[in-house]
Amino acid sequence: MAENVDAKIVIIGCGIAGIAAAHRLVKSGFTNVQILEATGRSGGRIKTGRLGNTMIEIGAAFIHGPSEENPVFCLARDYNLLDPKTLTPENQAVDVGEYPPLVPNWFTSSGQKVNPDDMNPALDLFHVLLENTPQSKSHKQRSWPSVGDFLRSEVRRRTAKRWKDKDKHTRQLLLGAISTMLKEECCSSATHSLEDLDLVGFSMYLSIKGVDCTFPSGSEGLISNLMSELPADLVSYSRPVRCVHWGCSESGVNAVTVECEDGEKINADHVIVTVSLGYLKKHHSTLFSPPLPGQKLKSIEKIGFGTCDKIHVEFESRWWDADCEIIYLVWDDEKDISDHVSDISKNWVRKISSFNVVESSERGSHVLCGWISGHEAEHMETLPEQEVRRSITELIHRFTGDLTIIPKRIECTRWFHDPWTLGSYCHPAIGCSAQNFKNMMEPLPTRGKQQPLQVMFAGEATHPCYYSTLHGALLSGWREADRLISHYSKTSPLHSDQKS
Ligand SMILES: Cc1cc2nc3c(=O)[nH]c(=O)nc-3n(C[C@H](O)[C@H](O)[C@H](O)COP(=O)(O)OP(=O)(O)OC[C@H]3O[C@@H](n4cnc5c(N)ncnc54)[C@H](O)[C@@H]3O)c2cc1C
Structure with a gap:
């Protein structure tokens, strides 16, 4: 991997998928990464709250399958967020489906x-x-x-x-x-x-082996630990994205322009979209210009997103x-x-x-x-x-x-009426196939001579077998970061080549 890669990467959404992508890119030497988050907080569907004196999870509560195969388990263990019983080999070995x-x-x-x-x-x-x-x-x-x-x-x-x-x-x-x-x-x-x-x-x-466990001090601990390892100014909060202009270049330098609700336009080489499938279902026609290709739209329609x-x-x-x-x-x-x-x-x-x-x-x-x-x-x-x-x-x-x-x-909780999520998580609705999930993760443009990897997709609904979960979302963020890392290791020295 080339060091200090200065390609501009904008990540839309500061949930676990967006954070995971940023974390891996920054650790791999990418110096020009920015997350745009619509709300005033990071975590997305990971949200810990209180009812009286008791800690409650408004969003995700459980690590499904806490064992070595589960990257959320491994991170939570490394950050010391789990109780000793969860860490026992016996607990990790149980196959409870x-x-x-x-x-x-x-x-x-x-x-x-x-x-x-x-x-x-x-x-x-x-x-x-x-x-x-x-x-x-x-x-x-x-x-x-x-x-x-x-x-x-x-x-x-x-x-x-x-x-x-x-x-x-x-x-x-x-x-x-x-x-x-x-x-x-x-x-x-x-x-x-x-x-x-x-x-x-x-x-x-x-499913992954291990008896489901919770985060005794709240699942947001995972977010704060990951965030503490990122540059403090990496996330722009309260910065909803209105439209991703791809496939052409306004400035002649970058392939993508991200237009924010406040009118600001940010040029980028790559955009990783991590908004929920519920958000894509409702807003895809205004969120992308030109519109998404047919296969992507079909998958957005076929994969279900409920409450x-x-x-x-x-x-x-x-x-x-x-x-x-x-x-x-x-x-x-x-x-x-x-x-x-x-x-x-x-x-x-x-x-x-x-x-x-x-x-x-x-x-x-x-x-x-x-x-x-x-x-x-x-x-x-x-x-x-x-x-x-x-x-x-x-x-x-x-x-x-x-x-x-x-x-x-x-x-x-009110996940259906949350304007930035519009539901809880995805499921395979009638007629949905593995191909639909594969299409969800396909970067744009899919072919042609245009600069590759302009728009990439991560988030729980883009994982083919761990969809709907924390670990699926995390892995999808890493997947897209790895796609860029591998792209730039192949094309290194990249930025001058890529931009000329
Ligand atoms: C009630 C509930 C319970 C759950 N329980 C579990 C569980 O026990 N175990 C488990 O593994 N999983 C659980 N899940 C699922 C898990 O929370 C999700 O799979 C995961 O958190 C999704 O992460 P993500 O990064 O893909 O999406 P998100 O967390 O939704 O992140 C997307 C981010 O994009 C932002 N955004 C949206 N639109 C825009 C825009 N236009 N511009 C800028 N930013 C935008 C959003 O504000 C959000 O922060 C649960 C979910 C819910 C709702």
């Missing part, structure tokens, strides 16, 4: 606390099915285009025999638990319904078991197996599948994190805080049968 074993409490909508063992048949069946979704286009796939179709039809088929001898109430409860699991999976995939998830596309996601929100609720005291890690809610009055609700404005709260118990070092902290996805989450985001509080209080009263439980504080 996507389902870390959590100690559950189960409550039903008729106010009953159910023995967790009684719900195991539903849990076991659901996980077996989900881990064995068909991975190739077979004749069966035509009858099951979506993950939802496959799961619902297989649950019906298998339980018809297996649960035949169970009484009506037990069967209803187990099927209700299946609906709860479907809703939980909607949160994992940030989708409205599993009917929107492509059955074959679903198996593109790869998963969190509802943090603080209580005066604990009403769940001391060892409980997750509370599942089962509606025992629903006839069909379903992951979405009818009449969203009235029933949105039925979409909440579960509450995680938030671990805290704070004494006397009793905070739960509820999960909600899809149009129900998007509706919740429009409601006044008092309305959300009233609905959550009623929900808890109904499931516990205890009218004395009153939430102390409530805070819900």
